[in-house]
Amino acid sequence: NAGVMQNPRHLVRRRGQEARLRCSPVKGHSHVYWYRQLPEEGLKFMVYLQKENIIDESGMPKERFSAEFPKEGPSILRIQQVVRGDSAAYFCASSPATGRQGQLGGYTFGSGTRLTVV
Amino acid sequence: AQSVAQPEDQVNVAEGNPLTVKCTYSVSGNPYLFWYVQYPNRGLQFLLKYITGDNLVKGSYGFEAEFNKSQTSFHLKKPSALVSDSALYFCAVRDQAGTALIFGKGTTLSVSS
Numbered sequence: 001n002a003g004v005m006q007n008p009r010h011l012v013r014r015r016g017q018e019a020r021l022r023c024s025p026v027k028g029h030s031h032v033y034w035y036r037q038l039p040e041e042g043l044k045f046m047v048y049l050q051k052e053n054i055i056d057e058s059g060m061p062k063e064r065f066s067a068e069f070p071k072e073g074p075s076i077l078r079i080q081q082v083v084r085g086d087s088a089a090y091f092c093a094s095s096p097a098t099g100r101q102g103q104l105g106g107y108t109f110g111s112g113t114r115l116t117v118v
Numbered sequence: 119a120q121s122v123a124q125p126e127d128q129v130n131v132a133e134g135n136p137l138t139v140k141c142t143y144s145v146s147g148n149p150y151l152f153w154y155v156q157y158p159n160r161g162l163q164f165l166l167k168y169i170t171g172d173n174l175v176k177g178s179y180g181f182e183a184e185f186n187k188s189q190t191s192f193h194l195k196k197p198s199a200l201v202s203d204s205a206l207y208f209c210a211v212r213d214q215a216g217t218a219l220i221f222g223k224g225t226t227l228s229v230s231s
Contacts, residue, residue, distance in 0.1 A: 033218050042223035111161040
């Protein structure tokens with residue numbers, strides 16, 4: 001009964017490279033959320049996805065960042081042309097489908113991917 | 119817009135003493151409220167939630183939280199702190215129509231022996 005699986009746990013990229021962060025939700029969960037935690041700050045919402053759909057991307061930077069949650073496979077957060085300011089911990093969470101039971105459910109978080117841009 | 123405030127960056131208590139970590143919120147309509155704990159270099163672990171019903175919610179590891187609608191607060195409490203409770207605590211909220219949780223900045227709890 002695996003929880004939310006994120007990989008890699010640690011990722012080092014040079015400025016200008018691409019970073020791809022993966023998140024496999026809890027089995028049966030169809031909703032995925034990405035958060036970013038900057039040093040000395042709380043968690044900032046980035047994007048909410050369902051299978052093959054982006055529901056809310058109001059927290060995503062306008063450029064270089066994208067996210068997907070394909071029909072098969074994990075959710076991917078992609079950061080192109082990384083800069084030092086992208087260094088942070090990126091957390092993924094999943095929840096059951098929205099609906100009466102889903103709204104009462106909790107959000108399960110992964111252990112995060114710590115991105116370091118050098 | 120939804121928002122959460124955790125007014126204290128750090129709370130220090132002695133082991134065995136009661137602890138309170140404060141949280142206030144702002145949402146339209148009825149709130150769903152959550153507390154999570156984060157240990158160093160780890161993900162967030164769910165502690166407890168308020169959806170509806172009794173204002174006093176009991177959660178994991180002996181923690182509880184009291185929902186106060188008039189004060190729009192959801193303070194986390196524990197009657198007797200343990201050194202192992204030392205961690206970063208996050209309060210979060212969403213409204214009934216919302217989707218993602220909105221988090222406070224977090225409060226570092228330090229319990230001394």
